[in-house]
Amino acid sequence: MPSLPRKLKSALLGPLPVSRDRALGMSERLSAVTSLTAGLEYLSRRRDWTEGGLNDWRIGRDVHARSHPLTRRFLDAISDERTTTALHLARVAASAGLLMPGNSRWRGAANVFLGLSNAALYPRHRYGTDGSDQVATLVQTATGLARLAPSPQVQDTLMWYVAMQSNLSYLISGWVKLLGKPWQDGSALSGVMRTRTYGHEGFWKLTRRYPVPARYLAHGVLALECLFPLAYARGGALARPVIGSAVAFHTANGFLMGLGRFVSSFVSMHPMVAYTSTPRTHPLVAGRDDRAVKAALIAGAGAVAAAGALAGVRRMRAADRWPGSQWVTTRHGNRLSYDIRLTRHRDTPVIVFVTGLTATPEHFGWITDKLIEESSCDILTYSRAGYGPSGYRGERPFTLQEAVDDLVDLIAAAVPEGRRVVLAGHSLGGELSRRAAAALGDRLGGIVYLDSSHPAELQRSQQQSETAQKLQAGLNMFVGSLRAGLGALLTRPEWVENLPANYRDRAFAQYADPRMWKAGIREWKATEREFRAFEGDLPPVDAHALVISAQRTVDRDPEQLLMHKELADSHRGPGRIVHTAVIEGADHDTILTKARLATEVGRRILDFHQQITRTHDTGRSGGPRTAAGVPAQPPAARQEEAR
Structure with a gap:
């Protein structure tokens, strides 16, 4: 009978095995929660995008004054009040449908519709959209295409794409934070919590009362983001703590900062991370096509070389x-x-x-x-x-x-x-x-x-x-x-x-x-x-x-x-x-x-x-002088x- 430490180690460490179909299903449903919530929010706050609102299209369209005429016509059509309302209603219906059980190809069409319509509506809701909407567009487009894909190899490529985007979102965010002094000294968490937009008074008071734990927590967030790709190390040995910590991080953000849609949107990428970080020897991922990783590494090396050459030319x-x-x-x-x-x-x-x-x-x-x-x-x-x-x-x-x-x-x-x-x-x-x-x-x-x-x-x-x-x-x-x-x-x-x-x-x-x-x-x-x-x-x-x-x-x-x-x-x-x-x-x-x-x-x-x-x-003469009249030294x- 396994001992308690071994049970804890098995529960806390190791990969999170999940099959291809299950990963797709979990991602599309979590993402559907995001689009359903967003659609209901937009419909309940129509005053923000009608005449005189924050996103009044008569004003917002000026941002696209330099765009191609066809682009402007398309955006004008999408941004008509009746069209915008109809699209949101359709998005709510499609999202609700995706929450139902099933595995048919129509789900792929619904996901693609949600992804494309969200991208089309982005200029319409210029003020109020955030990272959760962008992540939802990415996940829904990829899962939709995967549902419609003719082969498992294409599905795996699309799932690797979402997983790599998830890793980059944390990795880049963390390393950018490292450049800022507030994150280096651990004061960033307290600073965010005291803001009017994203703050939480009660938690801010706790950070002031207990500055040392608050500093450790800020550094922990930084470590999570900077080291997120460690979920793939040693056959996914750290996948459980890394993904679990990320879920906890977004849940806390949703509660403390009022970013509820961030929970379902960012977490919707995690099933893809779990699927791709599980060793190929596991029965649930047997036959997974990992060629996307090699292709990404080659493309990345080429991009680095091209970026270096471009930097040299610019220098x-x-x-x-x-x-x-x-x-x-x-x-x-x-x-x-x-x-x-x-x-x-x-x-x-x-x-x-x-x-x-x-x-x-x-x-x-x-x-x-x-x-x-x-x-x-x-x-x-x-x-x-x-x-x-x-x-x-x-x-x-x-x-x-x-x-x-x-x-x-x-x-x-x-x-x-x-x-x-x-x-x-x-x-x-x-x-x-x-x-x-x-x-x-x-x-x-x-x-x-x-x-x-x-x-x-x-x-x-x-x-x-x-x-x-x-x-x-x-x-x-x-x-x-x-x-x-x-x-x-x-x-x-x-x-x-x-x-x-x-x-x-x-x-x-x-x-x-x-x-x-x-x-x-x-x-x-x-x-x-x-x-x-x-x-x-x-x-x-x-x-x-x-x-x-x-x-x-x-x-x-x-x-x-x-x-x-x-x-x-x-x-x-x-x-x-x-x-x-x-x-x-x-x-x-x-x-x-x-x-x-x-x-x-x-x-x-x-x-x-x-x-x-x-x-x-013309009365002034002589060489250069200082304001005090003393000859300036050469x-x-x-x-x-x-x-």
């Missing part, structure tokens, strides 16, 4: 320079790539564009194109250290002063002595320009602040402070994802598509380059540290100023408008030109990247530049010929 593209680009090596050893249009024997100010955090010189494409086409202004654009072709060689802990020094050295080397400059900085670039004023002295003709940062914004703006807490995790995740080869999955963001056509490829190559995001992390750490330590008022700046704000920035955060006003006020003084403007309809990014808005900004910069030129104080910079 070369990101490091490539425009024809005629030049180099400057700064006092810190950083090697900056810059492009300049310089007319000799001219004394008008050169406009130097300074980018924001994780931004490229191509962001200024519309503005620089307008200045080149409609004026004879001399302009200079450059990539900061670590961005694009520019190299970072800093050996000491990075501070914003290093970026300021690089900017000053670049101007000293690239702009002829005696020529003044106008610095045009966007976001963090505005703050770097302001800090460079003292070192530039009389060489600084003016500063253009483009929706600029303010050194006190993290202290005075709650919105900026909350965003700052999430930014570091977002940057880390981006770097980690790109280094893992996931850059191949990137699609061009809208801001890239909005740039002039000849700038898009280069901008996207830098966007997909982990070096740029690594540089962004370095700069952001210094920015957050120095901004949170800022005290006092802004020092006066002896230069003209143009402060341009994006309407949506200041509308969303009125404190930002006050800080922009302070930037302007720091320049006010006898004989100085100080202008402020708000660009209607612009946000922090589109003020540069949308043609209409950016060309308006370009026009204002051009007017400002012309005003400065007309009112140039930077340890040298200009190198482009190679």
